[in-house]
Amino acid sequence: MNRTRLQTVVMIGLAVALAVGAARSVPAAEADDPWPDLARDVFDGRPLADGTGLTAIEMPARAEDAAIVPVTLRATLPAGDTRVPKAFTLVIDENPAPVAATFKVGPGVTMISTRVRVNSYTNVHAVAELSDGKLYMVQTYVKASGGCSAPMAKNGDGDKANIGQMRFRQFARPTGAEPANGLREAQIMIRHPNNSGLQRDPVSLLYIPLYIVRDLRIWQGDQLLLEMDGGISISEDPNIRFSYMPNGAASFRAEAIDTEGHVFKGEWPAEPAM
Amino acid sequence: MGSDRQRRRLVQSSYGRLARVAVAIVIIALVGTATLTYSQDQAEPLRVVEVADGDYVHFGAIALMTAENEGAIANVGFVIGDDAVAVVDTGGSVREGRQLLAAIRHVTHKPIKYVINTHAHPDHVFGNAAFAPRAVFIGHVNLPRALAQRGPYYLDAFRRSMGGLLDEVKVVPPTLTVESEMRLDLGHRSLALKAWRAAHSDSDLTVLDETSGTLFAGDLVFLQHVPVLDGSIRGWLKTIDDLKAIGAKRVIPGHGPMAEWPAALAPEQGYLEHLASDCRDLIKRGVPLAAAAQTAGLSEKSLWQLFDDYNARNATAAYSELEWE
């Protein structure tokens, strides 16, 4: 190869390297806004109305722990509005799989708190479907965690022996400023690594397969209160706290299915309000 | 090396054969440039203190990693035996690693046989490339997994605060791992390495210079810099009790000044115990995580630096672990 050709090839090579480098170095949140495309794909092109005053999303301005970022979705309908929420969808725009979860909700489920992974600086969208069949959207912005925090498991060995273990807790009254409206709160926890499928095995260099809780349902008696269709952004050991309207049933039941087809079940007696 | 192979696979799958040829040539070109840069840019030796006969330490700034401090926030050090040198952590950038190398060369010309990483955090491993590929890299048996899972994430995430310093950082995994204990002989200088359960992180390794009695504790010990929880609070508290049995004379914490042993454990033990008991109380009272993270551990605020940068994060991690008790 003569000198000129070598130089040419080196230049081409450098251009490729620079292009790759440049593409990689643009911080995700400053790249083009992915939301318009996401909104169209996730909601099949349905219109998204401004949800201000009807629905709300609460997240800390900065993700303190990238692997466990608390998020609360609420229906905040004004008094006299007879509509009720039917579903909430949580979208973390800059995460590798942006749709964190969709929750279908039953009577009194006007609040859902869970924990998610946040990979980078990102807009987060909450979309509520109300009983009028329309979609209402609100958004917030979260700065990624600093320091050595990472969205991966803190203890890679986890608690493998107890995968699928469930805990259910009932609280006396809802927290927050809501008036006494008869609602109560409960919390479901499931031991599960919820591996994102985006991490490489250090020996084989193959991706560790996706291993997450994909479907979780909770009943109060025979009434379906909550169904979560979960994605990889839900934190390890999925944890959901929600409000509900007590219906006098004697027990709560939960069933979860993970991506390997394991089914986990639990049942707990309803506790009287304190 | 793993990371090279990994990168090559990525490149192959995304750009095909033509790009592979181009990239191969670029690598040759870049290696040339790097050699050139290295010889031109003779690194200033890092300021090190001889804390005991044969043990040298650079005490990092109590700060977050930034471009200005070149990531030099962790304590890094080296031990010189009759035959060889062992490095304990390499710093938060290849630039810091090179300065550490220069500091070693300022003191001795014995071969650098081992580079020991006390865990996977960027401020302790981002300087590894300055010592590759000649040294034997040693770490906890979980370190390869931790680096593989977190390395690519850290390389992206720290670009925001470190900028171009990240360009030359490479994830260099250990070639020798410690499952429980290992002894290294540097020539009349014996190092005892011990791997721990998940505590500060899930790849914590301590290095005891048995000849001098200096314990390089990595981030299992914090002083002044608020402890950072990235493993297990219950594991860390148990580990603190076990650490007390180590017969060291002095400790080099991962962050903070040299101190007497085992008295140095008391402040962080107090912090972690307060944090744990606050979290247990908040969980019992049904206070949700988001609110709990704002209050747990607050009574310790006046005792620590960088408290506002890490406490809510520690509280979040502790709460979600202790919720399962």
Ligand SMILES: [Zn+2]
């Ligand atoms: Zn650390």
